[in-house]
Amino acid sequence: MESAIPSHLQTARSRHRRVPDDYAPPYPSFVARHKPAVTRVIMAYFGVQYHGEPTAAVAEALAQIAARFAGDNGPSHWDRAHYVDQAGFTNVVSVSYWDDAARFDAWFDGARETWTGGTPADGIGRFIEVLRPDVARYETLFSSPDRAEGVAVLADAMSGEVQEHAYWGGMRDRIPLSQTDAMAPRGEPRAVRDGARIRVVAHDNLCLIRSGQDWSDTEAAERKMYLDDVEPVLREGMDFLRDDGVAIGCYANRYMQVVDGAGRPTEKSYGQSWWKSLAALERWAESHPTHVKIFGAAMKYLMTLGPSAKLRLYHEVTVAAADEQFFEYLGCHDRTGMLGAVPLTVDSA
Known part of the structure; x- marks a missing residue:
């Protein structure tokens, strides 16, 4: 029986587990093991939002982000899913993963400007939600x-x-x-307007x-x-x-x-x-x-x-952590993702 925490990340505990050392789970489960050289991963969600039937512009947006993923420094893995939200909008979300922060950083700025730069397309919202945790x-x-x-x-x-x-x-x-660490939250989320884009600055x-x-x-x-x-x-x-x-x-x-x-x-x-x-x-x-x-x-x-x-x-x-997060929305309704966590009035960048 292994610990879920890999040996190179194990340390003297100041906070106890919820079970004793001789606990035996009733059925097997498994965890992913990264190489010890991997110190950070990136999880980046690129969403397109629309109401009704998908248009040519929606198809173009999805093809656009897929092409970006396939380009230089793109993710090692990505997948795509869809759902209908509480406002009746369809959201198609392409989720991408990196385990090399430098490669992601080299890729992201251009992808961000392509995805949420400019002005909102008529009837189509776009958003980016990124975590880059240690x-x-x-x-x-x-x-x-x-x-x-x-x-x-x-x-x-x-x-x-x-x-x-x-x-x-x-x-x-x-x-x-x-x-x-108890990993307790600190601070409150707030919104910042950057032209047509709204960024949500979350909390620790x-x-x-x-x-x-x-x-x-x-x-x-x-x-x-x-x-x-x-x-x-x-x-x-x-x-x-x-x-x-x-x-x-x-x-x-x-x-x-x-x-x-x-x-x-x-x-x-x-x-x-x-x-x-x-x-x-x-x-x-x-x-x-x-x-x-x-x-x-x-x-x-x-x-x-x-x-x-x-x-x-x-x-x-x-x-x-607070500095491991990025949320940005363009032309989305006000309950989209982390927009639902902040007041409707936003600060200017």
């Missing part, structure tokens, strides 16, 4: 070690079975910084989670069980966070379906949300009725199927 500030978890998603695609390997999972508090215990220890489901390997009976018994409960919880999450510390939530290179829906989805703090995310997970219901449906599903279950689950959770 590797001590994030964790991953996978139900299976043989198919990486998200930032884990950049990892050198998957771990063996890890100890810190299947209990409330495991998410925090897998983040290396949690050994010595903002939390991001991407939590995914892959049912592409399931056979007919299991697929029906997931889609009939689990997915509707998951969607209900995701919709609650999307519509009413601000009151419990969730600034924004997207429940997205992954699409393929041609824009067709796949049998993969993920929730992606911005939280005031890791503690707020933990409180929702542990005690809010919407997540208790999700957890109950998932446990019933997994207990029914046991080891034969082919549903794959994963997540990545980041607690970012």
Whole structure:
């Protein structure tokens, strides 16, 4: 049994884990392992937003960012997903990952000006949301070690079975910084206008989670069980966070379906949300009725199927320092992403 925290990031604890040293989890889970030379990762979300049917301008924007990704210093991995937000707008989000900050920096300025520079296109919004955490500030978890998603695609390997999972508090215990730091939020988000663009300056220890489901390997009976018994409960919880999450510390939530290179829906989805703090995310997970219901449906599903279950689950959770964040919006409605966390009046840059 391995620790989820890699040996080169382990340190003397001033904050204790939630379980004793001899804790044995009831089922296996795995984490992504980067090479020790990797000190920082970048997670960059490029979104296009529109109402109604996609236009030629939407297709052009999506092709534009894909071409940028394929260019010099582009990401090592990216994927694309879409969802309909609380205002009825479709958002198509291309998520890109780097493990070399210098390469990202060389790439980003030109991509940013192309994506959110200039004036808003009629009826089309664009946004960029970036975290660039030190590797001590994030964790991953996978139900299976043989198919990486998200930032884990950049990892050198998957771990063996890890100890810190299947209990409330495991998410925090897998983040290396949690050994010595409570990772409490400091400050409040504010908006700054830069021409037609609005930047959101967030606060220290903002939390991001991407939590995914892959049912592409399931056979007919299991697929029906997931889609009939689990997915509707998951969607209900995701919709609650999307519509009413601000009151419990969730600034924004997207429940997205992954699409393929041609824009067709796949049998993969993920929730992606911005939280005031890791503690707020933990409180929702542990005690809010919407997540208790999700957890109950998932446990019933997994207990029914046991080891034969082919549903794959994963997540990545980041607690970012203030200087590791970038949020920018052009022509988007005022509940888009982190815009929903700030007053409608904004300062000038």
